[in-house]
Amino acid sequence: MLLDMRASGDELGWLTWTLNGSQFYTYSICNVEEREQDNWLRTTFIQRHPLASRVFVELKFIVRDCNSFDGASLVCKETFNLYTSESDADVGTTFRKSQFKKVATIAPDEITGKNEMHINTETRVVDGLSRKGFYLAFQDIGACIALLSVRVFYKTCPGTVQNLATFPETVAGGENQPLTKVSGVCVDNAASEESPRIYCTEEGKWAVQVGQCQCKPGYEEVKDACQECRPGSFKAEASSDACEPCPANTDTLEHGAVLCPCKDGFFRAPTDPTTGPCSGPPSAPRDLSAVRQPSVGRLILSWTPPEDTGGRNDITYSVECQRCDGIVCQPCGERVRYEPGSTKLTEARVSVSELEAHLNYTFIVQAHSGVSQLASEAQRPASRSNVTIFLHYTGEHPPQITTMRLVGRTSTSLALSWDVSPRPRAQLHVRYKLTYHKKVSIFCFSHQECPEIKLCLMYHFGFVSVYVCFACCLNNRSTGSILSIHNYITRKRNSHTRQGPEDTYFSTPEQLKPLKTYVDPHTYEDPNVAVLKFATEIHPSHITKQKVIGAGEFGEVYRGILKAPGRKEVAVAIKTLKPGYTEKQRQDFLSEASIMGQFSHQNIIRLEGVVTKFKHAMIVTEYMENGALDRYLRDHDGEISSFQLVGMLRGIAAGMKYLSDMSYVHRDLAARNILVNNNMECKVSDFGLSRVLEDDPEGTYTTSGGKIPIRWTAPEAIAYRKFTSASDVWSFGIVMWEVMAFGERPYWDMSNHEVMKAINEAFRLPAPMDCPSAVYQLMLQCWLQDRAKRPRFGDIVSLLDKLLRSPESLKTIADFDPRVSIRLPSTSGSDGSPFRSVSEWLESIKMSQYSENFTCAGIVTMEQVLQMKTEDIKNIGVRLPGHLKRIAYSILGLKDQTSTLSVFAV
Template identity: 65%
Template sequence: MSSALVQVWWGQGFGGFGGGGGAVAWFRPLLLMSKLGVFPHSSSCGGRSYDATFFSSFQSKEQVLLDMRASGGELGWLTLPLENGWEIVQTVVNGSLLYTYSVCNIESTEQDNWLRTTFIQRRPGTTRVSVELRFVVRDCNTFGGASVSCKETFNLFISEADADVGTNLRKGQFRKVATIAPDEITRGKVLKVNTETRTIGPLSSKGFYLAFQDMGACVALLSVRVYYKTCPSTVRSLAQFPETVADSLREVEGSCVEKAVSTATPKIYCTTEGEWVVPVGQCQCLPGYETTGDSCQACKPGYFKPALGNDLCRVCPDNTRPSDTGATQCECEDGYFRSASDSPTAACSAPPSAPRDLISTTLSAEGKLQLSWDPPLVTGGRADLTYSVGCELCDVSSCAACSDKIRFDPSPSELRDTVVIVADLDSHLNYTFSVEAHSGVSQFSSQRPVAAITTALDYLEPPKVTLIHLDERTPSSLSLSWALSRRPPAHITHRYELMYRRKDDEGERDVTTYTVLILEKNSVQINDLSPDTTYMFRVQALSPEGNPGSYSVEHEFHTAPLAESQIQNNSTIVMGAVVGVAVMLLIVVGVLLLRKRRLSSRGRGGPEDPYFSSDQLKPLKTYVDPHMYEDPNIAIQKFVTEIDPNFISKQKVIGVGEFGEVFRGAMRSPLRGEVAVAIKTLKPGYSEKQRQEFLSEASIMGQFSHPNIIRLEGVVTKFKHVMIVAEYMENGALDTYLRDRDGELPCYQLVGMLRGISAGMKYLSDMNYVHRDLAARNVLVNSNLECKVSDFGLSRVLEDDAEGTYTTRGGKIPIRWTAPEAIEYRKFTSASDVWSFGIVMWEVMAFGERPYWDMSNHEVMKAINEAFRLPAPMDCPSAVYQLMLQCWQHDRAHRPRFTDIVNILDKLLRNPESLKTIADFDPRISIRLPSTSGGDGTMFKSVSEWLDSIKMRQYSESFARAGVTSMDQVLGLRHEDIRNIGVRLPGHMKRIAYSILGLKDETSSLSVFAV
């Protein structure tokens, strides 16, 4: 093309329009701008700006089959007719030839101009391709009288073939794909460049041709690009996935990288946009290998990894030999061992040496010995050190084990302290005591670490007489016996000194005279006493050497009167009869009580509450309310682990709780390394009551251990900054996570999330714990999309929302999530948690929609009492919605248990076909709300108010830019119009389209809004 043609002015180009030359003329300014490096752009497609780098912006996931601008040579496209039809125009841009096609035969009627591409090869596995067109269309009104037959559209056709047929292709072999209309028409000097992308499919032949038909428009075709998208090959969680054509949402199976395994085949989904989403399954490195980027590498020498997992290799512990490459454990050095209970990661240790400085102390007054010693010099670095004490009786020739009567306090074995008391020893005997040290590796040593000492009790104080008993009496005698404070040894014989006297009247004598008897046994009969007289007695024991013990207290006994002998005989007979009758009465009463107990146990067999079954009344573990403890600190010590604050580091503030800030941080653990944690803090200046309320949630969480319950790592209480440390959930609250991904997650994934929540609630129900505040905001999501129930602080203000709670005498409760009986009677049970779970199901299937929308609390309570129930969300499976309705039964005894809910969701997940039947959806229920309706009979006063009611406020500016400013214009929108406004996400397009459908009359056609 000559430079003279390129320099044509705008006025000349749009002046005398006629024939093909006119088309070239008005298009030349665009070529001039191209040569200068300036490209006009349009905001008609979602506000995207098209510049010189646009066509390479998605090369990482787009496979180009044809690119008109990038060809750099003669295109070889066929035109029909050969003259006065489509014309090729070329110019030099940045040193490269740029080819474009244009046609502008507006003065001639019955135009039928065709432009056909060369044969385009279809890649194997590709069933759909995208065709991107960039073009300029001239406004017919600018041509004056010549615009009678002028048009402002052209047509796109396709013809499939298994081989290149050259020019042997007729119009009748093409099928129409679409009519291409511009979003912006060029009227003045500024060219309006349009971009249109159409998806063509399904394709089955080996290739295809594209054709463009002009029927009287003034159009310039600047660029044609044909491409398809792929999800590039990738490695996720040590699972490698191949490059996959992104025709539709499809599940792709992967394989673990080398030296990694998985219990289930790893899977991931490839979206139509060429993105990988929702990975399922995880590969883990084999023992001896650690995760390094996207591969598993062998542990370096001196390091080891004992188990399957993605932990890093560890340095060999103390007292071990350096390991080889890829070691799963480190062997102990000579003389060092591990016990059977030691972890492979624990250091090796040596057996202990003998205890030191064993001494004995005689407690003669009590007949006891105290043994004490010092710990061994060598403990082997272990904390499980214990001691055992042995005892032998030794003479000149041999030793024998001590008798069983000898007592040790606290015990002769498993001693932690270095002191023991030995009791019931005999005097004048040589005892040999040995103390042996033990640890978990003592069995590996051939040496016994024993310390021994020999001692004897040369003097042992006689036992004390504790009680004197009257065995028999006559008018002239008393028979007595007595008991000792301890039983004397078998080889020692004690004698006794008995002193007695006649009890005189007070003040009768100044001197008391005793009679003293030395006895060989602990009983005596004293004769020659006066009848009906009181005598005083006291006894002391004498040692074999004659050393006296201490006297007993003085006892008094009375001799019988002279006439008592006959009375005694009669009384003996009467007492025998009385005793016999009493024994028979006791037997009868015992039989009756036993029978009554059996009958009452049968009567208590039924459940106390008809909602619970018998298996629910027998949980393996029962929740203990920490508020039952008088001192709340006891509950903390019992249920929660105290963490050293030096192991905790705060990194970033991620929220503000009721008591203080919430941080994302890290916790160092000897076994798990550094792990991410969430840290709740208590703001400075707290009171003791606030501290107890803050830690009560930890006392509750510390009792739970389940994969779908948030895990408590521990607390920091012995530090001025009190903290609760829990596992970190990367994706945050479930409701926020779902709102940010509206329409992106498949139904199967949503049901899987609900199954995890129900499993966690079943665990809580089995422990007899009632959550009271189950909602999607109180469910957290981790990086694997696992859902875990959290927030065990019971009643509290919800998200600073004055409408979020309903105040009663018992506190505040979240109305939208609470069962009717809990609102009216404050009857909180596992059945009321089931009602709340039904609301959570609705939230999940509605991608975080607010239950009951903008209705007030009083409107919600009134609607529920009038049997209103939330309608099925869009695209909700019928089986899932039916389970919601079961959870919302007004009679709590008719609601399913969490055990039933888990079983039902398991069956749905095992049979995905059951999720394809969609529940009926009535959008009018969801959008005609009292708080958003206009007061003049119309539903909404403005477009912004309507968008705000359906949670699509972010598109208000897009609607305004497109000129859609009234509700009448909204009612006239088509699906293509919604897309052109800039709504791209499938979930958002569905919500807006169905909302428009609900605004229309019931007889409106659904086909117009089919997505």
Template identity: 50%
Template sequence: CRPGFFKASPQSEACSKCPPHSYTLEEASTSCHCEESYYRKDNDPPTMACTRPPSAPRNAISNVNETSVFLEWIPPADTGGRKDVSYNIVCKKCRSDSSLCEECGSHVRYLPQVAALKNTSVMVVDLLAHTNYTFEIEAVNGVSALSPTPRQFVSVNVTTNQAAPSPISVVKKGKPAKNSISLSWHEPDRPNGIILEYEIKYFEKEDQETSYTIIKSKDTEVIADGLKPASAYIFQIRARTAAGYGGFSRRFEFETSPISVAASNDQSQVPIIAVSVTVGVILLAVVVGFLLSGRRGSPSPIYIITGLDIPNNTYYFDLISRRRCGYSKAKQDPEEEKMHFHNGHIKLPGVRTYIDPHTYEDPNQAVHEFAKEIDASCITIERVIGAEKGEFGEVCSGRLKLHGKREFPVAIKTLKAGYTEKQRRDFLGEASIMGQFDHPNIIHLEGVVTKSKPVMIVTEYMENGSLDTFLKKNDGQFTMIQLVGMLRGIASGMRHLSDMGYVHRDLAARNILVNSNLVCKVSDFGLSRVLEDDPEAAYTTRGGKIPIRWTAPEAIAFRKFTSASDVWSYGIVMWEVMSYGERPYWEMTNQDVIKAVEEGYRLPSPMDCPAALYQLMLDCWQKDRNSRPKFEEIVSMLDKLIRNPSSLKTLVNASNRVSNLLVEHSTVGTNHYRSVGEWLEAIKMGRYTETFMESGYTSMEAVTQITIEDLRLVGVTLAGHQKKIMNSIQEIRVQLVNGTVPV
């Protein structure tokens, strides 16, 4: 073979030209040499082109969920000429006050794996809370190891959110006794903040958790007393930080010491009488104590317990009272709010964690109990960013400089001059509510200014403003995972509110704020203002104003507001997010919306909406409120979708959409339109009639063949108008398939 050609073996009949990026300068070559910066693996055939390492991955994005991060990226623009591209993840933990970073360590987990990833996404879990991380996503192929060039990667910087502590793994039993068990344990491996307290749950093994007792402890040890001798008990412990409770530990089984039969037989009725007297004294002391500790405006709970069979049982009372000047931000499991009575064990319900500010006779007391007073000199107002609802004043951005802390950006709501006392009370009422919540997906209250004018509420600053406006400005600009991440954040915030016993009543995209990291936070807790001044509200037959398009049927008809009605509203928010801020029910009147929903109609699926998300919307819109999912279940479902992005690829198909989708009511009843102009007028798009006709769409049959690209050519350039027209066309196609409307 002459130079530039080669023959791999003597048995080859003809000489072959050197493959791309290779050469030979000699005659009778059996292979070709790779050009500079190009390589060939040992097992690559000589007929294969020489290749090089890939370029870096592109457009990496992150979605932070408490202490988990979902990373997604686009493959490299240049694969180096090979198909065996894979990805490696390098995790670095960085200090906030310097550029120093260190390896994350072995406790961090990667799903499905950290190296040799074939997919362009990975979930990183078990990170630390409130920590800065840098993730390097490196692209490699079969010849990357042969190249001396630097690693090709793209970096993503994230800061994890507040999170609950990890479960406790080690619990030890101390010296046993016949009526008590002493326990000690280690702090969780990942406390994710300062441990505020521990909760110890225990029950007799024979009871199988039909009855259990709860003990609270500030320390990592406790004594559970009042137990039966020679009996086995099951213990579980969990820790609480400002973010709420972590998960319970696994079950630990410990036994009390035995007691002799003789000692047991010697027992007489004297101790029984003593127990009876003691219980009576305790109950009397409890009632008197609660009466004495109560204060005006904050009712004191009194528990009267009757029907106790003293001679046959021993009773233990765990009395959980609220502190005089404070409140608990801990999550409360719904089953722990019930009274448990079984085998002589009673657990009294704890006071729910949300405290209604209206129970205070003096509103100022509520404000100062739940909100920190800020000196006005610490605040610098920079610019006006909006008007506060209810004409209370302006919303501004500015800076807050607290003693010993760095200056940071804040949002400031002001109460304009000339306010009435009721306006001041309503204005500060939102701070009294907001100050009780501490969650990464709920707007954080920094404090209030009440001792000087103007009166102010100071909150964290959300750079991207309200969710509905933000989505309209960025129509079509986000990946499906980013949209689901936004929905997950909103659901997580609502789960926290639900756990605390708070019903929002005005959940809508306009009341969700978005920061620079696309973290969505529930806001707007000033319901009295919303009911009176929100343009979306309408009078109901029972009086008062509520936002009809977002409100559950039972709340409209009977004013039954519950977490289940908030779930209905969440379904509408899901629809708003997936349609990039489209107005629910479009131009239908509020009365038409009420009538249509009562008749069983529901909003149609937004364009390009995953079937799993639309099904979740329909679940949220169940007429029976008890059939709707809980926020805990919604968060769990969205987590599964984020972990398995392929489940979001199945979109709602126009040919198999459910038949009871809501379509806008036209003036001719059903969607049997006699002309294109009549159809466009019915959906409030009559402005495009002339351009449709000029473009050749003169019949409804031609209209049913229109695509989104055709609309652009016609001149329908506004994304909202495109979606509205395409939704209507899809409904007509469905009816054509079902044979319910002729063209």
């Protein structure tokens, strides 16, 4: 607050006045019967904050109705003027009107009559201040006014602690700098990978923060501070998480613990996370038993898992074998075979073969886990079990295979026979198993390779297993055949296979049309699956950030370059996710990519891909050089023809038709969410509020709360929070108005409440200047109260196509009421014109930059202005088409205007 006259109380010397029980200090004047009034009231010197180039002046005042004075209405006024003058020092009582610059004409919303009293409050902005201080002055030109309060203030973003970062109080910027970047400092015992920063908006509110601070290891967040973890808890990494209780079999008595050490007798395996529980070695396997199977010549060992696993689930087993001949025992060695093996067994069972007769065998089965090697020698025997078995059989020697022959072949098989000597006794079972291995030998014939197969015959005799291997080289000169063996091993594939899902990449364009129905990623149990399904993963090394171009809800937005392998370099927009995000924020951030990835249309923003498998998540889209449509239109006011504007609308409508055909509703269609490229091609973007429609064509989506963009939203969606493609059509009508009005704000500065009330009372936005009648009629169709009667997007595209094919249809201009569309201030003068001066009039229509042009041309009275034609306006130097139209239409409105009091209220 730089100045508060009401708080100053009687220091001003103003008169006291009581209204409705409240006391006011007032300064009043009421010379309504005297002509040519020029009364001034100036403030004291107001010191300016060095960074506050923009201040706000709030006035509370009462204006008497001129009609309440008998015979004074011809000279009475109902407005006064606000002026300002900058200075580097207090000039005392020195006052020169020439040093003051007009800020605004102040008009009341409500005037006071004989029997009623109305206090008005108006706030005006004084921008571009650069000197040490300034004065305000109020000029009365013949009104009956009581000034109750003058407050002068500037807006700041208050000092704050957000996400463990301290940000100082910051003066808000002005129109030329709507976002002020502010660097912050992490609180004690907190750190950030990148310097924390935040943006202060021109309204004195903090925007999105980038570079979130996190409590260091051993600390947790408690009320905007980082406190040490209590004994019995820990935190291993810098994060926004709270300290965790020490896991099983660990403990710590220290404050600020980073890790919890294992208790005695418990360990962490090398592969275990340091933040996980500790575990002990397993107890011994139970109920170890051995079962002979003489018919197949093997022994089956089986057991029950340990009663105590030590708190682990990576239990494996190993089997050791010792054989004893009399009193001498030794390891069994490689003679004994185990199936599936002797170590790293996961099943509590193993088959043992090739054992000899008349020997004692002792088998030791040991349970292992990831910490077994860390356990002490004293602990390890507790993990072992053993069993001893004596094997006996008749002493019959195993048969010997003496010859192997190839006796036949087909294109896919070989027939073999062999001789056995001596023959085993009939009561003993002999079982054979044949295996083969293919390799290439260069020794069959000189300078010619041929396939060689290694044939191994395994046969079982009691508890004994014998392997006999032969090498056989087959070629066209022998009984075998290279071709037959080759066919046997590789087997040719049938070339007439059915088309599988992967063959869709080679289908016709007709087969590659997008899915008819959009899939809501929020229906996935794991949202990450939706991202992987609909978006392409990009390696961050292929992305180069160049410049920050905006601040989104989740982080900064960059312009950059994407250079993927095998593709040419392309410009892209890169949305980033601020550090320190929660998993929900990450899923919400990536859900937009899951939505965009399902769309493929020239008027829908194209998703290039996402970065999800690395620390910093990103969404990469095509780069639209001309940015948001509303700002682009404001920057090119009057420079784009109606035909081009309709062409841009046609592109937006085509994109929306594509979305509605997929049973999809946007919910936030507005010019700010349409992007424009170098070819003036418009593309629908920003799917943050979007949701899927139900299968029913008239299906709706009911929100669970949250903000609704009132000025763009259909009345049924505002009232019942139900959204359909018909509500998107209403929003498209508002976009049409924005486009034809060159980015004008819909409903101007009306409040949301006023907008809703006006719509419910059947008010609709008037036609913008130079808007073709056919285009405005389409807008009105989009704004029909009954949503069933609104056109569909397919109808809209067809109609716009017809208009573009017949440019003559765009020459008929809709009726334009400058009193509503330009919204002149409420003023009244004795000569019948609404303004006292040309500069006052130009300022009201935001064309004050041409004041000097009018003065140099000798046009210094409003009577002269009313005589001007379009050529006269051009001749004084107004060249921009949009500015020319604004001034010309304003003059047209002034000619027809008999009273400008409360024009917009009418």
